[in-house]
Amino acid sequence: MLSVKVYLIQPPIKYLENPCSNQPVGIIQIYTLLKAIGVDVTFLDCRKDETYVPFDGGMYMFSASSLEMGYVDKIASIMKEHNPKARTVLGGIHVNSLLKSRIWSDKNIIDEHPDIDVFVGGYYQSEEDVKSLMDCVCHHNNKRIIIKPLTIKGDFNIVPLDFRCLKYNMTTDSKLMRNEAEGYKAQNITMNLGCPQNCSFCANPCRKIYKSNVEKLIVEMIRRKNLYDVKAFKINDDDILVNEKWINEFLDQAVGLDFKYIASTRADLSIQKWKTDAIKKFQAIGLEKIGIGVESASNEVLKNINKKLTIENIKESISILSNHDIEIMVYMIYGLMPLNDKTVNEFCDFIYWCKDKNVSILNVTQLVPFPGSDIYDKCDRYCGYVNRVRYPDNEYTWNHSCFVGQFGEQYIHCLPRDITQENYIKLRTKVLTSLKDAGYLRKEAEEDRRIK
Numbered sequence: 151m152l153s154v155k156v157y158l159i160q161p162p163i164k165y166l167e168n169p170c171s172n173q174p175v176g177i178i179q180i181y182t183l184l185k186a187i188g189v190d191v192t193f194l195d196c197r198k199d200e201t202y203v204p205f206d207g208g209m210y211m212f213s214a215s216s217l218e219m220g221y222v223d224k225i226a227s228i229m230k231e232h233n234p235k236a237r238t239v240l241g242g243i244h245v246n247s248l249l250k251s252r253i254w255s256d257k258n259i260i261d262e263h264p265d266i267d268v269f270v271g272g273y274y275q276s277e278e279d280v281k282s283l284m285d286c287v288c289h290h291n292n293k294r295i296i297i298k299p300l301t302i303k304g305d306f307n308i309v310p311l312d313f314r315c316l317k318y319n320m321t322t323d324s325k326l327m328r329n330e331a332e333g334y335k336a337q338n339i340t341m342n343l344g345c346p347q348n349c350s351f352c353a354n355p356c357r358k359i360y361k362s363n364v365e366k367l368i369v370e371m372i373r374r375k376n377l378y379d380v381k382a383f384k385i386n387d388d389d390i391l392v393n394e395k396w397i398n399e400f401l402d403q404a405v406g407l408d409f410k411y412i413a414s415t416r417a418d419l420s421i422q423k424w425k426t427d428a429i430k431k432f433q434a435i436g437l438e439k440i441g442i443g444v445e446s447a448s449n450e451v452l453k454n455i456n457k458k459l460t461i462e463n464i465k466e467s468i469s470i471l472s473n474h475d476i477e478i479m480v481y482m483i484y485g486l487m488p489l490n491d492k493t494v495n496e497f498c499d500f501i502y503w504c505k506d507k508n509v510s511i512l513n514v515t516q517l518v519p520f521p522g523s524d525i526y527d528k529c530d531r532y533c534g535y536v537n538r539v540r541y542p543d544n545e546y547t548w549n550h551s552c553f554v555g556q557f558g559e560q561y562i563h564c565l566p567r568d569i570t571q572e573n574y575i576k577l578r579t580k581v582l583t584s585l586k587d588a589g590y591l592r593k594e595a596e597e598d599r600r601i602k
């Protein structure tokens with residue numbers, strides 16, 4: 151098809167503790183499809199140490215989230231310097247998010263990343279999709295262009311992934327799974343795409359739900375089991391319980407498959423009663439662990455971020471899960487407005503409440519406004535964190551990203567205008583102390599002397 155050598159590149163994600171345990175499903179999907187149409191493509195996973203990007207490529211294709219863009223720009227610039235004829239192509243969540251953001255024009259996007267020739271929005275799920283994409287990329291050989299999103303027609307297609315590429319990072323010592331001693335071979339899988347909610351911090355570019363065909367999905371899961379002994383799936387869906395009909399169909403057909411699962415859902419079990427029944431069925435077929443995006447314990451903040459749930463709903467949902475003896479992971483965000491003594495006290499009380507309910511992981515990240523989110527578009531309400539011209543800078547990303555235990559970082563992501571820096575740090579220390587007291591702060595963070 152295409153006569154040039156293509157390198158498909160997953161950039162480094164230095165700040166993640168164990169990045170290789172999470173397979174980047176989207177880029178592996180693209181790799182599989184490019185191979186299937188006969189492109190000479192090599193997948194380079196730069197999250198692994200000692201991965202080099204050769205200079206002999208005719209095309210360098212990147213997949214990146216916004217936090218990885220600093221690396222992509224750097225690699226692309228080096229490639230352009232040493233191999234000026236090579237085309238550089240960028241796809242993935244960063245482009246999808248930028249195209250959704252109201253404050254970016256096409257010209258901005260092109261100016262922002264000077265060494266990227268082609269920006270590709272949208273989702274690629276079939277050989278036809280990537281064929282027409284490659285035709286388009288090659289057709290505009292000398293121009294810098296944006297290829298606008300391809301909308302998904304019909305089902306979300308579960309591409310039978312190429313395991314030459316997936317196998318090496320299939321996790322066997324997984325922290326994903328409760329029973330580490332058993333060493334499940336676990337894989338990431340995306341069953342449905344999109345979420346109809348509109349939380350203001352969320353950069354999910356897909357507000358429509360695209361559902362997979364359950365029968366095809368099960369066939370693919372069994373294929374992975376037979377070929378590669380996959381025993382467990384970490385389901386990537388934003389909310390696995392997003393559609394009642396779909397999940398019930400899946401739960402009925404997955405009986406007897408003997409997999410373990412980890413998934414995420416919204417904390418609305420108390421309002422959507424059918425979800426409680428679905429959870430019970432899910433547990434019966436192997437659900438071990440469920441993640442819940444709580445974000446804040448203050449009703450004022452929850453309203454502000456358009457969560458459409460109260461802390462009372464959230465607590466009831468967690469209690470339901472706790473009564474069913476399902477391992478619960480809670481995800482929260484520090485820095486959402488209003489940030490004051492009252493909202494932080496509520497945050498801290500909730501941390502101890504979670505401990506009582508046996509929540510196993512309480513993960514706090516500091517607010518990072520991502521393009522595509524309402525907060526990003528309105529970020530003038532915050533301090534100058536979001537530098538719209540150069541977002542995000544490589545060093546900045548490295549230094550300022552904080553996850554779970556890394557929450558102990560000294561840096562400030564995004565200072566709301568209604569609070570001084572001194573107060574922000576004081577309140578954050580309070581949250582950190584509660585996390586530490588409750589046993590939720592990871593050891594690495596404490597040892598790193600990141601906690602004052």
Ligand code: B12
Nearest residue numbers: 172174175176211213215216241242247273274353354386
């Ligand atoms: C699973 C997931 C993870 C997993 C795995 C990540 C991974 N690298 O695959 C883990 C848990 C590791 C993770 C971590 C994080 N994530 Co995450 N994650 C997701 C989630 C829920 C699903 C991703 C997915 O599997 N999509 C399905 C696949 C098939 O689609 P895709 O990856 O977009 O790929 C398709 C297209 O984009 C395109 N494409 C992709 N690459 C390329 C390349 C080329 C060349 C082309 C042409 C096309 C193309 O084709 C693909 C196939 O159709 C998304 C939400 C979402 N619905 O997208 C958030 C999301 C991507 N994550 C997000 C964030 C913020 C994070 C974290 C920073 C969270 C944190 N605070 O720690 C970290 C960063 C880690 C990182 N840099 O990857 C944001 C990203 C925002 C942004 N603008 O960057 C999202 C959108 C969540 C949100 N709602 O805001 N995440």
Ligand code: SF4
Nearest residue numbers: 345347348349352388
């Ligand atoms: S944060 Fe979760 S629930 Fe809210 S819009 Fe994003 S994916 Fe949906």
